[in-house]
Amino acid sequence: MIAVTGATGNVGRxxxxxxxxxxxxxxxxxxxxQRAALPQGAEVVRLSxxxxxxxxxxxxxxxxxxxAGGDRTAALLAAARxxxxxxxxxxxxxxxxxxxxxxxxxxxxxxTAERQxxxxxxxxxxxRPGAFATNAxxxxxxxxxxxxxxxxxxxxxxxxxxxxxxxxxxxxxLLDPGHEGAAHRLTGPEAVTNAxxxxxxxxxxxxxxxxxxxxxxxxxxxxxxxxxxxxxxxLLKTFAATVGATPEIxxxxxxxxxxxxxxxxxxxxxxxxxxxx
Numbered sequence: 001m002i003a004v005t006g007a008t009g010n011v012g013r014x015x016x017x018x019x020x021x022x023x024x025x026x027x028x029x030x031x032x033x034q035r036a037a038l039p040q041g042a043e044v045v046r047l048s049x050x051x052x053x054x055x056x057x058x059x060x061x062x063x064x065x066x067x068a069g070g071d072r073t074a075a076l077l078a079a080a081r082x083x084x085x086x087x088x089x090x091x092x093x094x095x096x097x098x099x100x101x102x103x104x105x106x107x108x109x110x111x112t113a114e115r116q117x118x119x120x121x122x123x124x125x126x127x128r129p130g131a132f133a134t135n136a137x138x139x140x141x142x143x144x145x146x147x148x149x150x151x152x153x154x155x156x157x158x159x160x161x162x163x164x165x166x167x168x169x170x171x172x173x174l175l176d177p178g179h180e181g182a183a184h185r186l187t188g189p190e191a192v193t194n195a196x197x198x199x200x201x202x203x204x205x206x207x208x209x210x211x212x213x214x215x216x217x218x219x220x221x222x223x224x225x226x227x228x229x230x231x232x233x234x235l236l237k238t239f240a241a242t243v244g245a246t247p248e249i250x251x252x253x254x255x256x257x258x259x260x261x262x263x264x265x266x267x268x269x270x271x272x273x274x275x276x277x
Contacts, residue, residue, distance in 0.1 A: 001025045001058045002174055003085070005047060006065025008036050010134045011091055014167035015063060016042050024175070027059055029068070049076060056083035061174050062122075064090045066113045073113055077120040087123040087180065089173045090114065091166070094130040094185055094248065095238075104234045125179040129166050129186040130248060131158035133267040136197050138224055143201065143275045147209050151223060154195040154213040156239050159187040159247045162262040162270070169256050187250045189261045197264060204268035205275050216240065 002019060006012035007028035019026045020041040029047040030036045036044050045055065049072050056062065062085045069076035077088065093110040100107055117124045142149045166186055173179040192200070195211040202209035216236045221229055253261035 001027055002061045002063065003027045003029060003056050003059040003080070004063045005029045005068035006063075006091070007038060007042075007044075008032075009065060010132070010163040011166045011170070012063065012065055013038065014164045015170050018164075018167055018171045019174075022171070022175070027056075029055065052079040053083040056080045056085050059083065059085050060087070061085060062088045063170055063174065064088050064113070064117075066091060066093075066110055069113075074116045074120070077116060077122060081120060081122055085122065087125070087174070088117055088120070089125045089127065089170055089179075090117055091170070092126045092128045092183075094128045094187070096126075096128055096183075097185075104238070105231050106234060106238075123180040125173045125181070126183040127166060127170060127173070127186060128183055129161050130188075131160045132166075133160035133162050133188065133264055134271075135160065136201065136264075136268075137271070137274060138226070139198065139201070140275050143205075143207075143209060144277045147202075147207060148212055149198050149209060150212050150214050151194060152214060152216045152219055152236065153239050153243050154211050155193050155244065156242045157191045157193050157245065157247050158242060159189070159191055159249045160197070160264050160267070161186055161188040161253070162267045165253045165257075165261045168259070169253055172256050184252050184256065185248070185250050186252050187248055187261070189249065189263055191247050191249065192264045197268075200265045200268045201272075201275055203265070204272040 004012055004016050007016050007030045016028050020039045026042045028038050028042045028044045031047050033044045033046050038044055062080050095107045139149050198209045198211040
């Protein structure tokens with residue numbers, strides 16, 4: 001049995017679908033089982049941290065979304081170990097690297113989770129993806145409304161990774177031996193600017209879209225609805241550092257899964273309906 005937290009998130013949902021398709025027993029932990037709409041074959045259970053070890057009864061492996069436990073992550077890990085979980089795969093972040101700003105709130109959140117896992121006595125694997133291709137969904141409301149997209153840093157370059165490529169690596173880390181103690185850095189296969197992402201989305205939906213750069217001091221939470229307000233300043237600072245820089249590009253997805261990571265243009269085609277009115 002593999003327990004999956006964040007099971008209705010982009011990566012968690014893709015992982016649950018993969019494990020069910022592979023015939024593996026899956027317990028999908030979510031705060032709202034009634035609205036989960038996960039595939040048949042997954043055992044969908046309410047994530048209540050007060051349940052303790054009962055949440056993980058029968059499970060031997062855990063996929064952990066970093067915000068699932070919040071400030072109770074250490075207790076969640078202890079409960080998992082008590083129930084018989086032996087290996088945890090954490091969805092961490094590429095912000096964890098040598099020379100990183102250790103005061104950045106995103107760094108603090110993920111570094112804390114990694115430390116708690118190391119201290120838990122469980123075997124572990126850390127997945128450290130860079131920019132998610134799904135970050136482009138922040139532009140969906142604007143694209144549904146017009147052909148002009150307003151945002152920061154048109155020339156900001158990242159190597160966005162498809163959420164299912166992260167899930168594919170997580171699947172192998174959970175099912176195959178040899179990933180214990182590894183920290184896998186994951187990216188998409190190529191550098192893409194914000195303006196190029198908008199062009200790719202336009203091609204996927206058959207429209208001529210235009211990116212209009214706005215000063216970062218004029219950007220508020222309305223353009224980043226899924227970013228906690230306390231993270232926004234640090235995130236904009238991180239974005240500024242990518243302008244004119246060459247992003248990290250790894251081949252980890254292909255090395256682990258045998259299939260090359262998908263380009264952003266493919267992600268845009270896969271998600272075209274998310275941008276249509």
